[in-house]
Structures are given as structure tokens and as C-alpha cells.
Amino acid sequence: MRKLLFAALLTATPLSAQPAAWPLSQTEQADPAVPPVIPLRDRARIEDKWLAERLDSIALPLMREAGVDMWILVAREYVDDPVLKTMLDGENFTARRRTILVFTDRGEGKPPERLTVSRYGLGGLFEPSWNPEQQPDQWARLAELVKERDPKRIAVNISPETAFADGLTAGQYQELRAALPAPYADRLVPAGPLAVNWLETRTPGEMALYPMIVRTAHAIMAEGLSSKAITPGVTTVADLEWWLRERIAELRLETWFHPGIAIFRQGEPKELGGNSVFQPGDLVWLDFGITYLGLNTDTQHLAYILKPGETDAPAGLKAGLAAANKVQDAVTSSFRTGLSGNEILLAARKKALAQGLEPTIYSHPIGTHGHAAGAAIGFWDDQAPSPRGDHKLRPDTAWSIELNTLHAVPEWGGQKIPFRTEEDAFFDGKSVRYIDGRQTSLKLIGPK
Numbered sequence: 001m002r003k004l005l006f007a008a009l010l011t012a013t014p015l016s017a018q019p020a021a022w023p024l025s026q027t028e029q030a031d032p033a034v035p036p037v038i039p040l041r042d043r044a045r046i047e048d049k050w051l052a053e054r055l056d057s058i059a060l061p062l063m064r065e066a067g068v069d070m071w072i073l074v075a076r077e078y079v080d081d082p083v084l085k086t087m088l089d090g091e092n093f094t095a096r097r098r099t100i101l102v103f104t105d106r107g108e109g110k111p112p113e114r115l116t117v118s119r120y121g122l123g124g125l126f127e128p129s130w131n132p133e134q135q136p137d138q139w140a141r142l143a144e145l146v147k148e149r150d151p152k153r154i155a156v157n158i159s160p161e162t163a164f165a166d167g168l169t170a171g172q173y174q175e176l177r178a179a180l181p182a183p184y185a186d187r188l189v190p191a192g193p194l195a196v197n198w199l200e201t202r203t204p205g206e207m208a209l210y211p212m213i214v215r216t217a218h219a220i221m222a223e224g225l226s227s228k229a230i231t232p233g234v235t236t237v238a239d240l241e242w243w244l245r246e247r248i249a250e251l252r253l254e255t256w257f258h259p260g261i262a263i264f265r266q267g268e269p270k271e272l273g274g275n276s277v278f279q280p281g282d283l284v285w286l287d288f289g290i291t292y293l294g295l296n297t298d299t300q301h302l303a304y305i306l307k308p309g310e311t312d313a314p315a316g317l318k319a320g321l322a323a324a325n326k327v328q329d330a331v332t333s334s335f336r337t338g339l340s341g342n343e344i345l346l347a348a349r350k351k352a353l354a355q356g357l358e359p360t361i362y363s364h365p366i367g368t369h370g371h372a373a374g375a376a377i378g379f380w381d382d383q384a385p386s387p388r389g390d391h392k393l394r395p396d397t398a399w400s401i402e403l404n405t406l407h408a409v410p411e412w413g414g415q416k417i418p419f420r421t422e423e424d425a426f427f428d429g430k431s432v433r434y435i436d437g438r439q440t441s442l443k444l445i446g447p448k
Helices: 002-010 040-057 059-066 138-149 170-179 193-200 204-224 237-250 315-332 341-354
Strands: 025-027 070-076 098-104 113-116 154-156 188-190 260-264 283-288 299-305 359-361 397-409 415-427 432-434 436-438 443-445
Touching: 025 432, 040 059, 040 204, 059 098, 059 193, 070 138, 070 170, 098 138, 138 170, 204 237, 204 283, 204 299, 204 415, 204 436, 237 260, 283 415, 315 341, 315 359, 315 397, 315 415, 341 359, 397 432, 415 436, 432 436
Parallel strands: 025 436, 070 154, 154 188, 299 443
Antiparallel strands: 070 098, 098 113, 260 283, 283 299, 299 415, 359 397, 397 415, 415 432
């Protein structure tokens, strides 16, 4: 059966087909099917189209916002800059030897100049500007280009605050400074927000298919949290983790983290994992994500394994999920352009606590990375404001609304359980909308 399914998926989407846009949905489907998986060649074409859109539409405005007229990115093979890596086309996965990209603001009314100081044009998105036969020294050629353009402020990716803006290694920075003629070495400035804003901004093209990507993740999760993958009394937590890993590989997709799974059981003071066997009456928590078309998902769902004769979960467990939904509402209603992650955290906690809830909020951006560039809204082990939450909220950003709330379950003798939820969402500058809905009902796992 699996071989037949895999063969069908290989031909599910015709070559070169452009999938139709998927709308954002505020209601999650209870048992969604996996959408047809896009062939690899078509994925590369889609990603290249998105990259061209990003380079054409947001690079120059972000440079001007940062007050720089040149941006130099440098990476070496196996030591990728997280920003430069997102600027490579669908047939270039990583820096080759040393890859140097140069953006130059050429003035009002002109698109930015995009050069690569290499032999290769990187999918036609950057103009190759180095001929080793004419100038064997790559650094010397870069210095020539800089001198010709005479930039006043040159952004480079060095940052003590965030890894996302710190992709230039110490050795490459030293060589860059040594290569630049006076006075250009002294015109180097940290890219900082420029790098972060590039990574966190989502474009219309990306958002047209992000719902399909999240739906794919939701569908795999629904399969995992069902009798297809769980046989009570037989299946272990580790079994389900690896079932999900195999399912991802079978669909020719990737994940950016190993699935997180735990059992909450009446009378057990701690969550169960590893070789623990699923049993009727268990509450099952799943933390799951995929990487598809260069974008990531990160979602957490809850399921209940029915006991013999049961047709629904205990009311106390359903109330716990409803309480977590209220904390989600407290978070999403606190988003405002220009607020810091810390300010959103404090506002959301105030709203949740006023309702008698016991929240822990640790929401984060998502996109080209799983725990992505942008403002952190709390951490699971730290509910106080911190420097990691200083970044200001910007429109056109995607988020994982991640949190939990402790809730006493009367049917379990008042045992308090952390009801963990996480759903991917999009902030357009005015409001937060879920990308493919959110869980409002526990998934029920019955007999096969």
C-alpha cells in the first residue's frame, strides 16, 4: 500500500504546474488529507520565483530603511551565512568555495545592482563579476567593485545580538577589512535589523502557498494521531516519533526537528516518553514540523485515546484545550505593529491572568527558519522581558503562536496538566490570522 501511495504522489502534480493559491483559514479541518506533493523540479522553480520577488521588492527598501547603500554578504562552503543561504537559487544549496554577494543602491528610480563575486550567476539572479583569469585574487576583485561604486555605508552580517545577522565569520571579516582600500574598511557597519528584516518578511508569493504547506503538516499530524499509527497497548512514544519521520521521508519532505511526543496519564506526576506504551485514557501531545519549499511549520496538537465504551474525551480535558485557546486569543489580540516582543508578552499575560488562566507564553517567528528571525514573545523557561524580545513587530511576518496553560482536570482528581498548543499564523500589520486554522477540539483515537 505504501509503495502504491508513494508512486501516486510522484505523479500527483504535473510537471511545471503552478499550484493555485491557498487562502488563509481560521478553521482547522478535523481529518485533512495530504495535498499532492509538488515534484522537486517544480519546487525549485517556485522557490526561484519567490526569491526573485523578494530580491526585486524588499531588498532595496530594507537597505534604505537601514541607511546603507551597499550590503556585502560572504560565506564559505560548509560555513553558510543564514541570510546568504536564503538568496541561493533552487540548484545551489550552499556557498561554493567562497561566495560573495554585493547589493548596491544605485539611487532613486533604479533597481539595486546585484553582483556575485564568483564565476557563476546563481540562477540569473546575481550578475557574475569575477573572472579569475583576469584577476586571480577574489578579494582584490571585490575591492575594485567597492572602490568603483564608492559606498558611504557598507552593511556586513556581524552581530553579538542574534545569529541571524552574524553570518560573517571572524576570519572572513578580517580578510574583508584587509582587502578594502582606505577609507572603505572604516565604512563597514553591522547589518543588524537589515538581515533580520530580510529573513522575517514574508512576500505575497510565499503566503499564497504557505497554507498548503501548513495543511500538509496538519494532515501528517492527523495521521500520526490516529489508529493508523497508534495501537493502544502496543505502540510506544518512540515508535510514533519514527513513524512520523518515515512518513515525512516517504512524502519526499524534510523536517527541521525530531518530533516531540509525550503522554499525560491520570495519576502519573510527570509526562511519559521514550519506550512508554500508549494506553486508553491517555492524553497525547505532539510537537511537529516540516520544511517544504524553503519554509517551515511548527505546530502542536493534542489527542485523547478513548477507553472502551467512550465516544468522547472527559469534559475536563476538553476544558483544558479551551483554556489554551483563550491564551492564544490573548496573544494574537496583543499584536500591534511597532510593539516589541516583550510588550506583547506582558500584554498577553495580563489578559490571560485576568481570566484566571495559568499561562506560559513562548511564541516565535517562523519562515525560512523554524525558530526564525524576529521578536521573541517569551520563553518556556522565562516569562520576563529579555533582550531577545526587544525587536519590534513588523507587518508581513509569520508566527508560531506557541504556549501552554496549566489546567486542573476534575476527572483525574484535579491533576494539573500543561495543555500545550502551537499554531502557525500570519500578521499583516493589522491582525493575526491562522494560516490553516487552529485546534479547538481534541483529536480522538479509537480502535482500528
